[in-house]
Structures are given as C-alpha cells and as structure tokens.
Amino acid sequence: MIGRLWRYWVALWSHQEPATAMAWVRLLLGLVLCWDLAEAWQLDLVSTLWAPPEAGGFPSNLLNRDPVPEVYRLFPPTEATAAGLHAVTFFASLAWALGLFTRVSGLVLILAYAQLAQILPLGDRGIDLMMRNVMFILLFSRCGDALSLDARRRTGSFFGDGALVSAWPRHLILLQIVVMYWMAGVQKTALTWTPLGGYHALYIILQDPHIARHSFEWLASVWPLTSLATATTHIWENTAPLMLVLMHFRMTDGQPGRLRAWAKRLRLMHLWVFVGVLLHLGIAATMQLGIFPWAMLALYPAWFHPDELGAAWAWVKARAGR
C-alpha cells in the first residue's frame, strides 16, 4: 500500500510538458511587479517607503532591528541605497519577465524583493508574499524556455522550440493557489461570512473608507447583492481543494467514472476558474487593493495545460486571420 502510494507520488511530480504555461506566469507576474514599482517611483515614494527615518522614510528602528535587513548591513542607510534597491528590483523584474538570463534575474529579483519586504513589512501585503512564493518555485523551473529572450537566443524563436520540461513547478504553483484560496476561506470565521451573520461581510468591507474604491453607502438598499457576492466568495474559496480532484481527473483523462464524466461534461474546472476571474475583476472595480487582483490573475495561466493554451492561441489566430 505504502509502496503504491509512493510510486503514485513520484509519478505525480514527474510529468513533462512544454514550458508555455509557466512562461506566461513569469511574463505576467514580472510585468505586474514592474507596474507596482514604477508606480511607487512615479508617485515619488521610493525613499518614503524604503529609506530609513533619518532620510525621511517610513521604516522605523531600521538599524536597531534584529536582524537588520541585509541591504542596510552592506550599504549605508541613505536615500541612494533605497533608490538602488528599488532600481535593482525593478530591472530584475523586467529582465525576468522578458526572460533575459531568466534564472539569474529571478534569483536577484527574489532576494531584492525580499529586502523591500524586510525594510517596510507594513507596506508588504499578502499578494507580495504570494508573488515571491511563485517566483521562488519558478526559480527551479524552465520557465525561461518559452516566451523569452533566452529562448530566442537559444532557438531563434521567442516562443522557444516547444521542448518538454518538468511540469512539477506548475503543479506546485497550482497547489499554492489552492492553499491560498482555501486557507483564506477556512479562516473567514466571522459570522458575517456565514448565513448566521446574513452574509454581510462584503457589505461591511465596502464601507471601509481605506478599502473601498468609491463610497458604497447606497449598497444598504441593495444588500441582497452583496450577500450573494459574499456567499459566492465564501463557497468558491472553500471549494478550492476540489480543483485538485478536477486536476487529477484531467491528468488521468480517459479513465471511467460517473463523477469524472459529470465534471468533464459540466466543465467544472473552467467554471471555477471563470468565477475566480469574475471575483478578481469585481475586487479591482470596487476595492483599492492595488496589484492584488491583477497579480492573482497573472497566475491563472497555470490552471491550463500548455496544450490548452496552444489550442486557445491557435483559435485566436484563426479568428484574427478571418
């Protein structure tokens, strides 16, 4: 029994596929971070966010912490150091997104990005943690084999040669996404996330002036809508583990089973992903959470096997060519 389980476990992480899906995640995630860092620069917030208080920054007790962030152990606590760290993170992110020396730029990116987090933890949100987790996984992948300048240099095509690479990083990213959504759902224990509290959680969140994008006082008159959205969010997050079952069905397609056939006919996996897209677009339209919805959507290509992405791309090209 244990031997069989172990063989299944080893086989599960031994699949191979083209690098396309992981490359899309790399490209989109890198660009989202570039956008975030460019916005900080454009708003003249670089030293404010990452320089020590003596240089006018928010971070407090920077040099008395245990441990002191590495960058301020190696370089003087000045505005120039903050600007340098920001620039390194930005250009590493850009290089990583474009697939230029992908592994090296990815390593520099994650180390520099982690320093930004250490310097100002309050300015580092959950989505930053999620992005670094995915970047760390991709560091061990061959995501630079497609949609990259590295691929162009090696194969003559920006799209690469379609060679098969290990699929486990994509599967691990999917597990990370499922864990994030599921744990977010499990921890929503406030009564207002449940029918006992009238599913009023989103109504309450949208009354927070620091979270809401606009004034939503008028929602009191249409509260069943926010209750519906709350229920949908809670159910959707708590059903995230089912995606692992649906992925197993997809990986073992062709095997018999009524449940499997039913899930395939109803396209449950696509339906769940589609609801996720709608939820994140809803967040983008109603809340001021910065890059959160966009960074999450940047991970969504990982839901699809590269063959599905290839088919979608061929479909788009055919439609455009008509």
Add this chain to the structure above:
Amino acid sequence: MSSPQSDRVPSLRAALLAVVIFVHGVAASPLPPSPTTPKAMANPIAVEELNGWVKVLGGLGIKTTRAELTDLAVKSSTVTSELRTAVIKPFRPLLRITGTGQGWGLFTYPNTHPHRLVIEVERDGKFEVVYRALDPEHAYLEPQLTFRRVRGVYDDNASKVRPSYESFARWVARHAFEDWPDATRVRVKMIRTHVVTPGQDADPIAETRLVRVVKRGEEGP
C-alpha cells in the same frame, strides 16, 4: 535503459517536495503564528464577534460567556502557535532571506469599526481639511495615500500604533508645508465609525483617534 542515477532523481525530487509541502502546509494552516492575548480579544471587532458567537452557541443550547470564549482562544492559540513555531523554526532563515512563507487570513474579520484618515492644515489660526478618505472634495495627496503600500502603513497603524505612524505624519506635514508656505501646523487623525449591517439602527458614533499635530520646523528631513 535508464541509469540508476536518473532513476533516483524523480524519487529524490518527490521526497524533497513532500518535505516542502509539509512545512508550508503547517505554515499555511490556520494555526496562529503567535498566541492571542486578552488585550487583542478586547478590541471592538473581536468583542462584537465574540458576542455574536455567544448568541449563536446559546441558540444551540451551549451556554457560554465572552470571557470563557476569550480564555479558550488564548489557551488554544498558545498551544497551536508553539507547534507551528517548532515546525517552521529550522527553515526560518531561508524563508526570511527569500521573503517566502504562508499566511492567508484575508478579510478574516470584516472591520465593523473602520477608520477614515483625515488631514488638516492650519492657516491663519484655523484648521482646514485637505484630505478625507473617499472624499473627492478633499483629495490632497490622494494618489500617494491610496497607493497600496502607503495605505498599508497608516491603515495597519490604526489597529496597532507603531513608530511608523509618526514617520507617516511627518511625511504628510513635509508635503503640506511645501505646498502651503503659510501653513503653521498639520494635523493627521483617524475617525473611527461603526458599520452596522442593513436593517439595524445606524450608529452615529465618530470617534477621533490617533491625532498627530506637526508644527512647522518639526517635520524633519
């Protein structure tokens, strides 16, 4: 024919991934990273939530009090946080240097007592509002103040004040003194209100908190 070495790679990879998934699984589990304190359980959001649970449990025939639930939360979180810390401790240096980890309590307890940031500038001896969150008429520094990384600083300070709130107030003052050369003082404050759910009587409470006044010359570099 595959070599013994190439046969070992998938097994080694699978074993390593099992360890990674176990450690991150513990980190991601809803075990609190640090014990809950009675003080934390006394904040208005927690009190409202506990009162709700006392009522719900009472309806199910389980008689309890807010104090008992607080005690249970403090004791259980102490045990579970110790377990979590023990598992993660050996990996902490790697997690720190890479900035990776788990922790997905997103809007766990919707804030029924949200704050509204207000910034005022004193000119000719009178304070005038220049910024009020979500007020398009008073939108001074709005792009900066609504940027997610800046919002994280003042919004998180509203629930637990840290030294960065002083740095934030001085930063606001520096900008205001530059833009209003005749301004003598800048006041940063938070107005805490109470959100009630639809159908309940509105609570008109508007408590002014975390007031910081910065005089010209005190704003720092």
